[in-house]
Amino acid sequence: MGRYVQLAVFIALVAAVAFAAGQFMPGAWYTTIAKPSWTPPGWLFGPVWSVLYLMIAVAGWLVWQNDAARPARPIWAAQLLLNGIWSPVMFGLHQIGLALVVIVAIWLTIVAFIALAWRPARWAALLFMPYLAWVSFATALNFAIWWLN
Numbered sequence: 001m002g003r004y005v006q007l008a009v010f011i012a013l014v015a016a017v018a019f020a021a022g023q024f025m026p027g028a029w030y031t032t033i034a035k036p037s038w039t040p041p042g043w044l045f046g047p048v049w050s051v052l053y054l055m056i057a058v059a060g061w062l063v064w065q066n067d068a069a070r071p072a073r074p075i076w077a078a079q080l081l082l083n084g085i086w087s088p089v090m091f092g093l094h095q096i097g098l099a100l101v102v103i104v105a106i107w108l109t110i111v112a113f114i115a116l117a118w119r120p121a122r123w124a125a126l127l128f129m130p131y132l133a134w135v136s137f138a139t140a141l142n143f144a145i146w147w148l149n
Helices: 003-019 028-030 042-065 072-092 096-117 122-127 129-148
Strands: none
Touching: 003 042, 003 072, 028 072, 042 072, 042 096, 042 122, 042 129, 072 096, 096 122, 096 129, 122 129
């Protein structure tokens, strides 16, 4: 399989996870719960996640292209699985505390991925930096929502 076909596979895989998670939208329940004043507007999440998902796909493809980055591969897969679980837990099950546990696990896998990919696949690690920043913010938001409710 050619390099760019593999990239397309990674993009399709990440898009499938994003699509599945996207089936669980905030909905009426979310509008009724207490949220901090610094909660971003709903329209912001789609564009931010679209860019982040593309970066996640490219980072995964890069570590799969580099045998020296092999230890980062299962961590990349784990973060994607956890990422796909968060929305159903938060918006489907309405389990704010469990969603907090999941997002902390996502944060930890992002940090582990960056650490493992840093030397062998620096661009993959760098592509995860905005993801780390956004998930750090989202973790604080999830915590605040849990605390307020």
